[in-house]
Amino acid sequence: MKKKLILILALMSLMIFCSCVQKNDAQQGPRAVQQYNDESDFDVTGITDNTYITIIGYIGSKQTVNIPPTISGKPVRAIGDRAFGGKASITSVIIPNSVTSIGSGVFSGCSGLISINVDAANPNYSSQDGILYNKAKTGIIHVPRVIGGNVTIPAGVTEIGSSAFENCTGLTSVTIPNSVTSIGGSAFAGCSGLTSVTIGNSVTSIGNNAFYNCSGLTSITIPSSVTSINYQAFSGCSNLTSVTFQGTITSSNFSSNYSFPGAYGDLRAKYLSGGIGTYTRSSGSNTWTKN
Numbered sequence: 001m002k003k004k005l006i007l008i009l010a011l012m013s014l015m016i017f018c019s020c021v022q023k024n025d026a027q028q029g030p031r032a033v034q035q036y037n038d039e040s041d042f043d044v045t046g047i048t049d050n051t052y053i054t055i056i057g058y059i060g061s062k063q064t065v066n067i068p069p070t071i072s073g074k075p076v077r078a079i080g081d082r083a084f085g086g087k088a089s090i091t092s093v094i095i096p097n098s099v100t101s102i103g104s105g106v107f108s109g110c111s112g113l114i115s116i117n118v119d120a121a122n123p124n125y126s127s128q129d130g131i132l133y134n135k136a137k138t139g140i141i142h143v144p145r146v147i148g149g150n151v152t153i154p155a156g157v158t159e160i161g162s163s164a165f166e167n168c169t170g171l172t173s174v175t176i177p178n179s180v181t182s183i184g185g186s187a188f189a190g191c192s193g194l195t196s197v198t199i200g201n202s203v204t205s206i207g208n209n210a211f212y213n214c215s216g217l218t219s220i221t222i223p224s225s226v227t228s229i230n231y232q233a234f235s236g237c238s239n240l241t242s243v244t245f246q247g248t249i250t251s252s253n254f255s256s257n258y259s260f261p262g263a264y265g266d267l268r269a270k271y272l273s274g275g276i277g278t279y280t281r282s283s284g285s286n287t288w289t290k291n
Helices: 002-028 266-274
Strands: 042-045 053-058 064-066 074-079 092-095 115-118 125-128 131-134 139-142 149-152 171-175 196-198 219-222 242-245 277-280
Touching: 115 131, 266 277
Parallel strands: 053 074, 064 092, 092 115, 149 171, 171 196, 219 242
Antiparallel strands: 042 053, 115 125, 125 131, 131 139, 242 277
């Protein structure tokens, strides 16, 4: 009799537990299904002539853009150059695992963009804290413009991509670690609030327009590792009055086309004749002098 009573109580407990689980599931409702944007939100190529889709523009109105993995039954493999450029209303973008190629300046001018998130299964790209990286997180591809203040690039990053921090006007200082070897074109262009830049001693190349119109910069040190300064790298840095060169850059690797503010090619010419050292100019002056 005692054994029967224990068995009955056990069965009752199991029934009560199952009833609670069912009630809880009913309250939670059906499992959430990922909601992608309508296919019509995207301007694409490849519908009729390729086996995959490339997104070349965004024509939708949603603030959150969840890119579908397929459009017209074909996988979305690529996002073209500046595909979302200038779409100020976009606040977040979700990239599926199907995308294996992302062009340059894809999110340039997306002033309202807060975060970029990549499907963890994507083979080529990743994200962290809303920032778009390559899969291994050794290359920074795009940083939302809301990023500001003092930023230290994570150790392990080797490349700052083209337009990565472009127009991050709230950025005030950036420290580039010794792991970084290249600064891409327009990487910090338009960062008008930037007042301090520390370039690590492994950087070899400073790309076209890398610091273009960084009007808050007053001084910069070019480490000895740098062997190439490209077209208009520091052009438009109107308040830059002190440049220190710690190494040797050949004339063929030092762009003559307004790579620094001042008279056309003046600082370049002074450096090529004067070599390593600090060069200064008075505010508003076009002429550089070696100290």
